[in-house]
Amino acid sequence: MKRGAGFFLLSLLLLFLQVAVLPRLLPDHLKPDLLLLVVAYLGLNQSWLRGGLCSWYLGSLEDVFAGSDFGLFGITFLLIFLMVKTGAGRFNTENPLLLLLLAFFVTMVKGILLSILLLLFADAGRQWPLLLHIILPEAVLNTLFALLFLRCLPRRRGERRSRPQNLSRGLPS
Amino acid sequence: MFDLLRKYRTVLLAAVMVLAALLLYSQNLRRAEERTNLFERLILQIMAPAQSGLKTAIDRIVGIWDRYLWLVEAEEDNLLLREENRRLRSELGALQELRLTNERLSKLLDFRDRQALTALPAQVITEDATSWFRTVMIDKGSDAGIREGMPVVVAEGVAGRIIRTAPNQARVLLITDASSAVATLIQRNRSRGVCRGSGTGLTFEFALREEDIEVGDQIITSGHGGVFPKGLPIGTVVRVEREEYGMFQQVEVAPAVDFSRLEEVLVLLEENP
Numbered sequence: 001m002k003r004g005a006g007f008f009l010l011s012l013l014l015l016f017l018q019v020a021v022l023p024r025l026l027p028d029h030l031k032p033d034l035l036l037l038v039v040a041y042l043g044l045n046q047s048w049l050r051g052g053l054c055s056w057y058l059g060s061l062e063d064v065f066a067g068s069d070f071g072l073f074g075i076t077f078l079l080i081f082l083m084v085k086t087g088a089g090r091f092n093t094e095n096p097l098l099l100l101l102l103a104f105f106v107t108m109v110k111g112i113l114l115s116i117l118l119l120l121f122a123d124a125g126r127q128w129p130l131l132l133h134i135i136l137p138e139a140v141l142n143t144l145f146a147l148l149f150l151r152c153l154p155r156r157r158g159e160r161r162s163r164p165q166n167l168s169r170g171l172p173s
Numbered sequence: 174m175f176d177l178l179r180k181y182r183t184v185l186l187a188a189v190m191v192l193a194a195l196l197l198y199s200q201n202l203r204r205a206e207e208r209t210n211l212f213e214r215l216i217l218q219i220m221a222p223a224q225s226g227l228k229t230a231i232d233r234i235v236g237i238w239d240r241y242l243w244l245v246e247a248e249e250d251n252l253l254l255r256e257e258n259r260r261l262r263s264e265l266g267a268l269q270e271l272r273l274t275n276e277r278l279s280k281l282l283d284f285r286d287r288q289a290l291t292a293l294p295a296q297v298i299t300e301d302a303t304s305w306f307r308t309v310m311i312d313k314g315s316d317a318g319i320r321e322g323m324p325v326v327v328a329e330g331v332a333g334r335i336i337r338t339a340p341n342q343a344r345v346l347l348i349t350d351a352s353s354a355v356a357t358l359i360q361r362n363r364s365r366g367v368c369r370g371s372g373t374g375l376t377f378e379f380a381l382r383e384e385d386i387e388v389g390d391q392i393i394t395s396g397h398g399g400v401f402p403k404g405l406p407i408g409t410v411v412r413v414e415r416e417e418y419g420m421f422q423q424v425e426v427a428p429a430v431d432f433s434r435l436e437e438v439l440v441l442l443e444e445n446p
Contacts, residue, residue: 012223015220015302018302019224019301020223020224020299021227023299029304029307029372030304031303031304033303052190056190056194060212061216062302064212065301065302065310066301066302066303066305066306066308067301067305067306068308068336068352069198070201070208071194071197071198071199071200074194074198075191075194075197078191079191082187082191117198121198121199121202122202122352129371129372130371131305133372137304138304
Protein backbone atom coordinates (compact mmCIF):
# COMPACT_ATOMS: atom_id res chain seq x y z
CA MET A 1 0.00 0.00 0.00
CA LYS A 2 2.79 2.35 1.04
CA ARG A 3 4.82 1.43 -2.06
CA GLY A 4 1.77 1.95 -4.26
CA ALA A 5 1.18 5.42 -2.83
CA GLY A 6 4.89 6.19 -3.20
CA PHE A 7 4.82 5.13 -6.85
CA PHE A 8 1.69 7.22 -7.48
CA LEU A 9 3.29 10.33 -5.93
CA LEU A 10 6.56 9.74 -7.78
CA SER A 11 4.72 9.45 -11.09
CA LEU A 12 2.87 12.72 -10.44
CA LEU A 13 6.12 14.43 -9.45
CA LEU A 14 7.88 13.27 -12.63
CA LEU A 15 4.93 14.33 -14.77
CA PHE A 16 4.90 17.71 -13.03
CA LEU A 17 8.61 18.15 -13.78
CA GLN A 18 7.99 17.11 -17.38
CA VAL A 19 5.12 19.49 -18.11
CA ALA A 20 5.74 22.47 -15.84
CA VAL A 21 9.38 22.76 -14.84
CA LEU A 22 11.61 21.35 -17.60
CA PRO A 23 9.91 23.20 -20.51
CA ARG A 24 11.01 26.46 -18.83
CA LEU A 25 14.63 25.32 -18.76
CA LEU A 26 15.00 23.51 -22.08
CA PRO A 27 14.74 24.77 -25.69
CA ASP A 28 11.32 24.93 -27.35
CA HIS A 29 9.51 21.64 -27.93
CA LEU A 30 12.38 19.57 -26.56
CA LYS A 31 11.64 17.75 -23.36
CA PRO A 32 12.65 14.41 -21.86
CA ASP A 33 10.12 11.66 -21.29
CA LEU A 34 10.74 10.88 -17.63
CA LEU A 35 7.81 8.47 -17.40
CA LEU A 36 9.26 6.45 -20.29
CA LEU A 37 12.48 6.04 -18.31
CA VAL A 38 10.45 4.63 -15.44
CA VAL A 39 8.81 2.19 -17.88
CA ALA A 40 12.25 1.03 -19.06
CA TYR A 41 13.30 0.59 -15.43
CA LEU A 42 10.12 -1.38 -14.69
CA GLY A 43 10.86 -3.61 -17.68
CA LEU A 44 14.16 -4.59 -16.09
CA ASN A 45 12.98 -4.99 -12.53
CA GLN A 46 9.29 -5.78 -12.25
CA SER A 47 7.01 -8.74 -12.86
CA TRP A 48 4.86 -9.04 -15.98
CA LEU A 49 1.59 -8.18 -14.26
CA ARG A 50 2.73 -5.46 -11.90
CA GLY A 51 5.10 -3.86 -14.40
CA GLY A 52 2.53 -4.11 -17.19
CA LEU A 53 -0.19 -2.45 -15.15
CA CYS A 54 2.19 0.24 -13.88
CA SER A 55 3.39 0.97 -17.44
CA TRP A 56 -0.18 1.22 -18.70
CA TYR A 57 -0.98 3.58 -15.83
CA LEU A 58 2.10 5.73 -16.60
CA GLY A 59 1.11 5.88 -20.27
CA SER A 60 -2.42 6.89 -19.32
CA LEU A 61 -0.98 9.57 -17.06
CA GLU A 62 1.03 10.93 -19.98
CA ASP A 63 -2.13 10.77 -22.10
CA VAL A 64 -3.78 13.27 -19.76
CA PHE A 65 -1.12 15.86 -20.67
CA ALA A 66 -0.12 14.85 -24.20
CA GLY A 67 -1.68 14.50 -27.62
CA SER A 68 -5.34 14.60 -28.40
CA ASP A 69 -6.51 10.98 -28.04
CA PHE A 70 -6.58 9.33 -24.64
CA GLY A 71 -5.07 5.82 -24.62
CA LEU A 72 -2.35 6.32 -27.23
CA PHE A 73 0.53 6.53 -24.76
CA GLY A 74 -1.13 3.93 -22.53
CA ILE A 75 -0.80 1.22 -25.15
CA THR A 76 2.58 2.51 -26.36
CA PHE A 77 4.11 2.33 -22.88
CA LEU A 78 2.58 -1.10 -22.27
CA LEU A 79 4.07 -2.44 -25.52
CA ILE A 80 7.45 -0.91 -24.67
CA PHE A 81 7.36 -2.55 -21.24
CA LEU A 82 6.54 -5.93 -22.80
CA MET A 83 9.41 -5.56 -25.29
CA VAL A 84 11.91 -4.61 -22.57
CA LYS A 85 10.66 -7.38 -20.31
CA THR A 86 10.95 -9.95 -23.09
CA GLY A 87 14.53 -8.93 -23.77
CA ALA A 88 15.54 -8.35 -20.15
CA GLY A 89 16.31 -12.02 -19.50
CA ARG A 90 19.04 -11.96 -22.14
CA PHE A 91 20.97 -9.10 -20.55
CA ASN A 92 22.70 -8.35 -17.30
CA THR A 93 20.03 -6.13 -15.79
CA GLU A 94 22.36 -5.01 -13.00
CA ASN A 95 24.62 -3.22 -15.46
CA PRO A 96 23.85 0.53 -15.27
CA LEU A 97 24.95 1.00 -18.87
CA LEU A 98 21.98 -1.10 -19.95
CA LEU A 99 19.50 1.51 -18.70
CA LEU A 100 21.34 4.22 -20.63
CA LEU A 101 21.21 2.22 -23.85
CA LEU A 102 17.61 1.31 -23.13
CA ALA A 103 16.68 4.97 -22.63
CA PHE A 104 18.00 5.72 -26.11
CA PHE A 105 16.37 2.75 -27.80
CA VAL A 106 12.99 2.91 -26.07
CA THR A 107 12.68 6.54 -27.19
CA MET A 108 13.28 5.43 -30.78
CA VAL A 109 10.82 2.56 -30.32
CA LYS A 110 8.28 4.97 -28.82
CA GLY A 111 8.48 7.13 -31.94
CA ILE A 112 8.02 4.13 -34.21
CA LEU A 113 5.13 2.71 -32.16
CA LEU A 114 3.38 6.08 -31.98
CA SER A 115 3.69 6.45 -35.73
CA ILE A 116 2.32 2.96 -36.37
CA LEU A 117 -0.60 3.45 -33.98
CA LEU A 118 -1.42 6.85 -35.43
CA LEU A 119 -1.15 5.42 -38.93
CA LEU A 120 -3.52 2.56 -38.04
CA PHE A 121 -6.05 4.46 -35.97
CA ALA A 122 -5.75 8.14 -36.86
CA ASP A 123 -4.33 10.41 -39.52
CA ALA A 124 -0.56 10.17 -39.04
CA GLY A 125 0.47 11.38 -42.45
CA ARG A 126 1.53 14.74 -41.12
CA GLN A 127 3.06 13.49 -37.90
CA TRP A 128 6.00 11.81 -39.67
CA PRO A 129 8.20 14.84 -40.38
CA LEU A 130 7.77 16.04 -36.81
CA LEU A 131 8.56 12.60 -35.38
CA LEU A 132 11.71 12.32 -37.48
CA HIS A 133 12.77 15.82 -36.56
CA ILE A 134 12.41 15.27 -32.81
CA ILE A 135 13.22 11.59 -32.30
CA LEU A 136 17.02 11.80 -32.17
CA PRO A 137 17.37 14.88 -29.91
CA GLU A 138 14.77 13.43 -27.55
CA ALA A 139 16.57 10.08 -27.45
CA VAL A 140 19.84 11.83 -26.54
CA LEU A 141 18.07 13.95 -23.91
CA ASN A 142 16.39 10.87 -22.41
CA THR A 143 19.78 9.15 -22.21
CA LEU A 144 21.18 12.12 -20.29
CA PHE A 145 18.23 12.08 -17.92
CA ALA A 146 18.64 8.32 -17.51
CA LEU A 147 22.17 9.07 -16.33
CA LEU A 148 20.74 11.44 -13.71
CA PHE A 149 18.11 8.84 -12.89
CA LEU A 150 20.84 6.26 -12.25
CA ARG A 151 22.60 8.66 -9.88
CA CYS A 152 19.45 8.64 -7.74
CA LEU A 153 19.31 4.85 -7.55
CA PRO A 154 22.69 3.57 -6.34
CA ARG A 155 21.54 2.54 -2.90
CA ARG A 156 18.55 0.54 -4.09
CA ARG A 157 20.59 -1.13 -6.81
CA GLY A 158 23.17 -2.06 -4.19
CA GLU A 159 20.46 -3.66 -2.07
CA ARG A 160 19.21 -5.64 -5.05
CA ARG A 161 22.67 -6.90 -5.85
CA SER A 162 23.01 -8.41 -2.39
CA ARG A 163 19.72 -10.29 -2.70
CA PRO A 164 19.62 -13.80 -4.21
CA GLN A 165 18.08 -13.99 -7.67
CA ASN A 166 14.41 -14.85 -7.31
CA LEU A 167 13.40 -16.99 -10.23
CA SER A 168 9.70 -16.70 -9.45
CA ARG A 169 9.95 -12.92 -9.59
CA GLY A 170 7.81 -12.93 -12.69
CA LEU A 171 4.77 -14.16 -10.79
CA PRO A 172 2.23 -11.60 -9.73
CA SER A 173 2.12 -11.14 -5.99
CA MET B 174 -6.80 -27.04 -19.61
CA PHE B 175 -5.41 -25.39 -16.45
CA ASP B 176 -1.96 -26.73 -17.27
CA LEU B 177 -2.21 -25.09 -20.68
CA LEU B 178 -3.31 -21.81 -19.14
CA ARG B 179 -0.51 -22.01 -16.60
CA LYS B 180 2.02 -22.77 -19.31
CA TYR B 181 1.05 -19.79 -21.44
CA ARG B 182 -0.09 -17.45 -18.69
CA THR B 183 2.60 -14.83 -19.35
CA VAL B 184 1.69 -14.64 -23.03
CA LEU B 185 -2.02 -14.61 -22.21
CA LEU B 186 -1.53 -11.92 -19.58
CA ALA B 187 0.39 -9.73 -22.01
CA ALA B 188 -2.20 -10.31 -24.74
CA VAL B 189 -5.09 -9.43 -22.42
CA MET B 190 -3.38 -6.21 -21.27
CA VAL B 191 -2.54 -5.13 -24.84
CA LEU B 192 -6.07 -5.91 -25.99
CA ALA B 193 -7.58 -3.95 -23.12
CA ALA B 194 -5.31 -0.97 -23.78
CA LEU B 195 -6.13 -1.10 -27.47
CA LEU B 196 -9.86 -1.26 -26.78
CA LEU B 197 -9.63 1.72 -24.45
CA TYR B 198 -7.73 3.72 -27.07
CA SER B 199 -10.10 2.88 -29.93
CA GLN B 200 -13.09 3.55 -27.67
CA ASN B 201 -11.75 7.04 -26.94
CA LEU B 202 -11.09 7.66 -30.63
CA ARG B 203 -14.70 6.95 -31.51
CA ARG B 204 -16.17 9.11 -28.78
CA ALA B 205 -17.44 12.29 -30.40
CA GLU B 206 -18.68 14.14 -27.32
CA GLU B 207 -17.49 14.46 -23.73
CA ARG B 208 -14.03 13.09 -24.46
CA THR B 209 -12.62 13.90 -21.02
CA ASN B 210 -12.94 10.74 -18.95
CA LEU B 211 -12.98 10.19 -15.19
CA PHE B 212 -9.27 9.31 -14.97
CA GLU B 213 -8.30 12.49 -16.79
CA ARG B 214 -10.54 14.63 -14.58
CA LEU B 215 -9.11 13.04 -11.45
CA ILE B 216 -5.47 13.55 -12.44
CA LEU B 217 -6.12 17.12 -13.61
CA GLN B 218 -7.80 17.97 -10.31
CA ILE B 219 -4.94 16.48 -8.30
CA MET B 220 -2.34 18.33 -10.36
CA ALA B 221 -4.15 21.68 -10.48
CA PRO B 222 -2.97 23.13 -7.12
CA ALA B 223 0.67 22.19 -7.79
CA GLN B 224 0.63 23.74 -11.25
CA SER B 225 -0.90 27.04 -10.22
CA GLY B 226 1.33 27.08 -7.11
CA LEU B 227 4.47 26.73 -9.19
CA LYS B 228 3.36 29.44 -11.61
CA THR B 229 2.72 31.84 -8.74
CA ALA B 230 6.09 31.00 -7.14
CA ILE B 231 8.04 31.52 -10.39
CA ASP B 232 6.17 34.76 -11.16
CA ARG B 233 7.00 36.07 -7.68
CA ILE B 234 10.69 35.22 -8.01
CA VAL B 235 10.87 36.85 -11.44
CA GLY B 236 8.92 39.87 -10.09
CA ILE B 237 11.28 40.37 -7.13
CA TRP B 238 14.31 40.05 -9.43
CA ASP B 239 12.96 42.54 -11.98
CA ARG B 240 11.57 45.10 -9.52
CA TYR B 241 14.07 45.18 -6.71
CA LEU B 242 17.34 43.60 -7.83
CA TRP B 243 17.96 44.07 -11.55
CA LEU B 244 17.89 47.91 -11.66
CA VAL B 245 21.02 48.47 -13.75
CA GLU B 246 19.36 50.45 -16.55
CA ALA B 247 16.34 51.74 -14.61
CA GLU B 248 17.16 55.48 -14.82
CA GLU B 249 17.92 55.40 -18.54
CA ASP B 250 14.75 53.39 -19.16
CA ASN B 251 12.78 55.90 -17.12
CA LEU B 252 13.87 58.85 -19.28
CA LEU B 253 13.15 56.97 -22.49
CA LEU B 254 9.73 55.88 -21.26
CA ARG B 255 8.76 59.45 -20.28
CA GLU B 256 9.68 60.70 -23.73
CA GLU B 257 7.77 57.85 -25.35
CA ASN B 258 4.79 58.54 -23.10
CA ARG B 259 4.55 62.15 -24.34
CA ARG B 260 4.68 61.01 -27.96
CA LEU B 261 2.10 58.25 -27.41
CA ARG B 262 -0.30 60.64 -25.66
CA SER B 263 -0.37 62.88 -28.72
CA GLU B 264 -0.95 59.86 -30.97
CA LEU B 265 -3.68 58.53 -28.70
CA GLY B 266 -5.94 61.52 -29.39
CA ALA B 267 -5.75 60.90 -33.14
CA LEU B 268 -6.29 57.17 -32.70
CA GLN B 269 -9.36 57.66 -30.51
CA GLU B 270 -10.99 59.66 -33.28
CA LEU B 271 -10.14 56.88 -35.75
CA ARG B 272 -11.56 54.24 -33.41
CA LEU B 273 -14.87 56.08 -33.12
CA THR B 274 -15.10 56.35 -36.90
CA ASN B 275 -14.29 52.67 -37.24
CA GLU B 276 -16.97 51.69 -34.74
CA ARG B 277 -19.60 53.67 -36.59
CA LEU B 278 -18.63 52.08 -39.92
CA SER B 279 -18.63 48.61 -38.41
CA LYS B 280 -22.15 49.15 -37.13
CA LEU B 281 -23.23 50.36 -40.51
CA LEU B 282 -21.89 47.22 -42.17
CA ASP B 283 -23.60 45.06 -39.55
CA PHE B 284 -20.26 43.42 -38.80
CA ARG B 285 -21.11 42.07 -35.39
CA ASP B 286 -19.35 38.74 -35.29
CA ARG B 287 -16.70 39.79 -32.85
CA GLN B 288 -18.99 41.73 -30.54
CA ALA B 289 -21.38 38.74 -30.39
CA LEU B 290 -18.78 36.53 -28.72
CA THR B 291 -17.95 36.53 -25.04
CA ALA B 292 -14.26 36.01 -24.37
CA LEU B 293 -12.96 34.42 -21.19
CA PRO B 294 -9.32 35.21 -20.34
CA ALA B 295 -7.16 32.31 -19.17
CA GLN B 296 -3.50 31.67 -18.43
CA VAL B 297 -1.34 28.96 -19.95
CA ILE B 298 -0.01 26.85 -17.09
CA THR B 299 1.72 23.89 -18.71
CA GLU B 300 2.84 22.60 -22.09
CA ASP B 301 2.33 19.20 -23.69
CA ALA B 302 4.08 16.38 -21.85
CA THR B 303 5.92 15.26 -25.00
CA SER B 304 7.91 16.82 -27.80
CA TRP B 305 5.64 15.31 -30.48
CA PHE B 306 2.34 17.08 -29.90
CA ARG B 307 1.36 20.74 -29.56
CA THR B 308 -1.10 21.21 -26.72
CA VAL B 309 -1.17 23.50 -23.68
CA MET B 310 -3.11 23.50 -20.44
CA ILE B 311 -5.02 26.60 -19.30
CA ASP B 312 -6.16 27.52 -15.80
CA LYS B 313 -9.91 27.75 -16.54
CA GLY B 314 -12.22 24.82 -17.03
CA SER B 315 -15.81 23.66 -17.09
CA ASP B 316 -16.62 25.60 -13.89
CA ALA B 317 -15.94 28.81 -15.85
CA GLY B 318 -18.20 27.68 -18.70
CA ILE B 319 -15.54 26.21 -20.98
CA ARG B 320 -16.59 23.25 -23.10
CA GLU B 321 -14.82 21.01 -25.61
CA GLY B 322 -14.61 22.47 -29.09
CA MET B 323 -14.55 26.13 -28.05
CA PRO B 324 -12.12 28.35 -29.97
CA VAL B 325 -9.08 29.83 -28.23
CA VAL B 326 -7.56 33.07 -29.51
CA VAL B 327 -5.02 35.73 -28.61
CA ALA B 328 -4.75 39.33 -29.77
CA GLU B 329 -2.68 38.30 -32.81
CA GLY B 330 -5.05 35.57 -34.03
CA VAL B 331 -6.20 31.99 -33.59
CA ALA B 332 -4.37 29.84 -31.04
CA GLY B 333 -6.36 26.59 -31.04
CA ARG B 334 -9.44 24.84 -29.67
CA ILE B 335 -10.42 23.15 -26.42
CA ILE B 336 -10.11 19.36 -26.52
CA ARG B 337 -10.39 18.40 -22.84
CA THR B 338 -12.04 20.02 -19.83
CA ALA B 339 -11.82 19.49 -16.09
CA PRO B 340 -13.52 21.72 -13.48
CA ASN B 341 -10.54 24.08 -13.16
CA GLN B 342 -8.41 23.29 -16.20
CA ALA B 343 -8.76 22.74 -19.92
CA ARG B 344 -6.43 21.48 -22.62
CA VAL B 345 -6.02 23.37 -25.87
CA LEU B 346 -4.99 21.73 -29.16
CA LEU B 347 -2.86 24.38 -30.86
CA ILE B 348 -3.35 25.00 -34.58
CA THR B 349 0.28 23.98 -35.17
CA ASP B 350 -0.39 20.41 -33.99
CA ALA B 351 -0.28 17.93 -36.86
CA SER B 352 -3.80 16.72 -36.08
CA SER B 353 -5.29 20.22 -36.26
CA ALA B 354 -7.16 21.53 -39.31
CA VAL B 355 -8.90 24.90 -39.67
CA ALA B 356 -11.21 26.00 -42.50
CA THR B 357 -9.63 29.16 -43.87
CA LEU B 358 -9.54 31.57 -46.78
CA ILE B 359 -7.07 33.99 -48.28
CA GLN B 360 -8.12 37.50 -47.32
CA ARG B 361 -7.10 39.13 -50.62
CA ASN B 362 -8.88 36.87 -53.13
CA ARG B 363 -11.17 34.77 -50.88
CA SER B 364 -9.65 31.44 -52.05
CA ARG B 365 -10.74 28.68 -49.70
CA GLY B 366 -8.52 26.01 -48.17
CA VAL B 367 -7.67 24.13 -45.01
CA CYS B 368 -4.80 25.19 -42.75
CA ARG B 369 -3.12 22.19 -41.16
CA GLY B 370 -0.47 22.18 -38.47
CA SER B 371 3.02 20.89 -39.16
CA GLY B 372 4.56 21.12 -35.70
CA THR B 373 6.13 24.56 -35.95
CA GLY B 374 4.16 26.16 -38.80
CA LEU B 375 1.10 25.65 -40.96
CA THR B 376 0.31 24.57 -44.51
CA PHE B 377 -2.57 25.87 -46.60
CA GLU B 378 -4.03 22.83 -48.34
CA PHE B 379 -6.40 22.23 -51.24
CA ALA B 380 -5.41 25.44 -53.01
CA LEU B 381 -5.89 24.77 -56.74
CA ARG B 382 -2.89 25.30 -59.03
CA GLU B 383 -4.50 28.13 -60.96
CA GLU B 384 -5.42 30.13 -57.85
CA ASP B 385 -3.50 33.35 -57.38
CA ILE B 386 -1.65 33.02 -54.07
CA GLU B 387 1.37 35.19 -53.25
CA VAL B 388 3.91 35.39 -50.48
CA GLY B 389 2.63 37.87 -47.90
CA ASP B 390 -1.07 37.02 -48.35
CA GLN B 391 -3.01 37.00 -45.09
CA ILE B 392 -4.94 33.85 -44.13
CA ILE B 393 -8.09 34.19 -42.04
CA THR B 394 -10.72 31.76 -40.74
CA SER B 395 -13.60 31.13 -43.13
CA GLY B 396 -16.13 30.31 -40.43
CA HIS B 397 -17.12 27.09 -42.22
CA GLY B 398 -15.45 24.59 -39.91
CA GLY B 399 -18.02 25.09 -37.17
CA VAL B 400 -15.41 25.97 -34.54
CA PHE B 401 -13.90 29.38 -35.31
CA PRO B 402 -15.89 32.49 -36.17
CA LYS B 403 -15.20 34.09 -39.53
CA GLY B 404 -12.37 36.59 -40.03
CA LEU B 405 -9.88 35.68 -37.32
CA PRO B 406 -6.22 35.92 -38.45
CA ILE B 407 -4.39 32.62 -38.88
CA GLY B 408 -1.09 33.62 -40.46
CA THR B 409 0.83 34.89 -43.47
CA VAL B 410 1.88 33.00 -46.61
CA VAL B 411 5.66 32.58 -46.59
CA ARG B 412 6.24 30.14 -49.48
CA VAL B 413 4.28 29.09 -52.55
CA GLU B 414 5.34 26.16 -54.69
CA ARG B 415 3.63 25.12 -57.92
CA GLU B 416 4.88 21.86 -59.32
CA GLU B 417 4.63 21.03 -63.00
CA TYR B 418 1.93 18.45 -62.40
CA GLY B 419 -0.78 17.98 -59.80
CA MET B 420 -4.04 19.68 -58.95
CA PHE B 421 -2.89 21.67 -55.93
CA GLN B 422 -0.09 24.05 -55.06
CA GLN B 423 1.92 23.82 -51.86
CA VAL B 424 1.56 26.82 -49.60
CA GLU B 425 3.44 27.33 -46.34
CA VAL B 426 2.03 29.68 -43.73
CA ALA B 427 3.75 31.35 -40.77
CA PRO B 428 1.30 31.48 -37.82
CA ALA B 429 0.19 34.92 -36.67
CA VAL B 430 0.65 33.79 -33.07
CA ASP B 431 4.07 33.28 -31.50
CA PHE B 432 3.39 29.97 -29.76
CA SER B 433 6.70 29.94 -27.95
CA ARG B 434 5.54 32.96 -25.93
CA LEU B 435 1.96 31.96 -25.32
CA GLU B 436 0.98 33.08 -21.82
CA GLU B 437 -2.53 34.52 -21.81
CA VAL B 438 -5.32 33.40 -24.11
CA LEU B 439 -9.00 34.14 -24.65
CA VAL B 440 -11.56 31.36 -24.86
CA LEU B 441 -14.50 32.37 -27.02
CA LEU B 442 -17.63 31.25 -25.21
CA GLU B 443 -21.13 30.89 -26.59
CA GLU B 444 -22.64 33.73 -28.58
CA ASN B 445 -24.71 36.22 -26.64
CA PRO B 446 -28.47 35.79 -27.05
